[in-house]
Amino acid sequence: MWDSHRSLNFVSNTLLLTAAAALIYTLVQHYGLPRFLPLKTVYIQGMQDERAELNYITREQIEKIMQRHVQGNFLSIDLIAVRDAFIHLPWVRDARVERTWPLALNIRLEEHQPLAHWGSHALVNTYGEVFRTVLDEKMPVFTAPMEVNSQEITRRYRQFSQALAPLQQSIAEINLSSRHAWRLHLNTGTVLELGRHEVEKRLLRYVSVYHHSIAPLNDDKPLAYVDLRYTNGFAVYMPETGKPMKGKQTSRKET
Template identity: 50%
Template sequence: MWNNHHALDLLAKSLFAMVAMAVLYEIGMQLIRPPLFPIKEINLQVVQGTEDNNSQLQNVTYAQIENLVRKEIEGNFISVNLTALREAFVKLPWVRDARVNREWPHGLNVTLEEHQALAYWGSQALVNTHGEVFRVTADVDLPVFIGPNEASALEVTQQYRRFNQILAPLQQQIEQVMLTQRYAWRIHLNTGTVLELGRNEIEERLIRYVSVYDHSIARLNQQESLVYVDLRYPNGFAIRLPETMQREPHKSAVKRET
């Protein structure tokens, strides 16, 4: 073998390559170990939806962020696990989404999007403005959405916005929107009135209610709101009057309007 110059040359090159790889590996390990390239600053930006803006935190606290940074950031600028750090931020209550990236030479950029609560989902959760159900502890005055399953929250959210637009001329606010198991719609208003819309032509039925309200429904009682309005009739609707009016013999408890 020692007289085989080709074999000796190949062995020497192999040994040189192994030594070079070992040196590079050691250099790399030194680079990713503290105290080299320490993370010295966290740059926080708060956005709403897809808008690139600098909003203020509404529900997430800076104390929560500081506690997370102390517990979750391991390594230095090069070795820190950005994916794990992002997942930790997303687990914070009220955080809908998070983005984390490096800022040379010693910083991290963190972008947070908070949930914007639109309504309660039953009594167990909240619905954000994207129609997504999320769970946090909250004590705020919001309408209530009820649906057959959480997947229906987006549809209920979309209909809620449309219902509000239709009811705007009456200045009546929605306190509850219900989508039943049979996919029928029911609205509870802040006046105490329940509107039964059914499963078909729901927007058309609500538009009809608004169009006749001032010159018909509102005149039935100037002091108390109606208890119930069934809008599922093809050419009109049925109403239920408050109990005080039902006891008066000269007024009917049920009326249909065309």
Template identity: 35%
Template sequence: MWDNHKALNSFASFLFGAALLMSLVAGGYWIAHSSYFPVRKIRIDGALKHVTPEQLRLVAESELKGTFFTLNLDATREAFEKLPWVRRAVVRRQWPDQLEIVIDEHRAVARWGESGLLSSQGEWFDAASSEALPMVEGPAGSEKDLVRALADAGRLLAPASLRVVGLKLSERRAWDVMLSNGVQLRLGHDDVEGRMARFVAVWQQELVKLPYRIEYVDLRYPNGFAVRMPDYKPGNVLPRKPAA
């Protein structure tokens, strides 16, 4: 072999290439782990209403570990998503020393029973809020149905200047709605939107004019409805309210 100049040249070229590759790997490792490439700046984007700068600072100080090159983006994203109001976080590197974090907050539309909140995306999340939100209840997995029902009810009740303060879906898929004026609507599980539209029409034409407190309106009848008025006594009709 030592007399074979072609083989010697090939072997020397191989050794040179291997040495060069090892040097590049070692250099790359040094650059990636070098303290000369720290994350010096963090940029936070997003319409933040509930997540505070203090919360973000604490996460950054406790969870951001490594250099610009070695920082684990998935672990960083998960750390920010642990904050109660954060729905999603996107983390990106910006050369040469900046980390960009985009925060997408939950938008709460209701309270889920006695624990947690329901977002506009139909997602339950564990956070506190001082907002006046409707209370909703339903079987596990009905979150998106409840959010859709809230939106539909708000649209249908708007002409009567009423809003939903409580919404319940039973295990048998029957709907009950509590209104801002204290009236409960029993809607059942069939033609819910049609029944609510019928209530709005009758409310504006007749029920709002009655001089009695209405406890509930049962709309589960095919051709009518029942009204519960605790103050009403047969044969003792109270005078109508004077017209405004």
């Protein structure tokens, strides 16, 4: 056995590991666990860009989590508990916590980027995900039945916004009714009734005829309401009277 080079290496490595473990145990017993390999630095950074500033997560929230969950030394800190604490903050979409040498903790946070209000008690981020907090900023409002996927509303919002861009009109509110009929409130004050079917086609028709068929009806001033639920036409309501005017209504009204 002792003539075997491989066996000698195994024995020597085992003795070294045993000695190292004994040394670590002695140091921990003598100095105490928190004083052995103490944590020196904690880095708080953005998930995608290390230099990006956090816009919604507050210093007070971070300090509270640090005091409660960053306990022990470099080796004993519970990384999962620290991550979970950050994940539960309303504005945190994702969090990663890693040990980095020498004796540092690297915490990367991804904030929700708000796109719209979801009703009156939540927000929608740029991924179309709903998160529960409020923000006193002017943004589009999405309203829809509870069973509707917020990502579908977000997809439609981007689709509709792109269609309206040539008119320099934007969406102030999207409403999807319980019957799944679409209604858009524009920044001009005009309401567009799109109905349930062929909604993109109807909106594109509105854009294509706006300058020569819709805007002149009220001397280029915004109309109160445009009903696009017709095969090849529309009906408009004037803002002063609230009375309907027909425009290019060549076929029956649909849903």
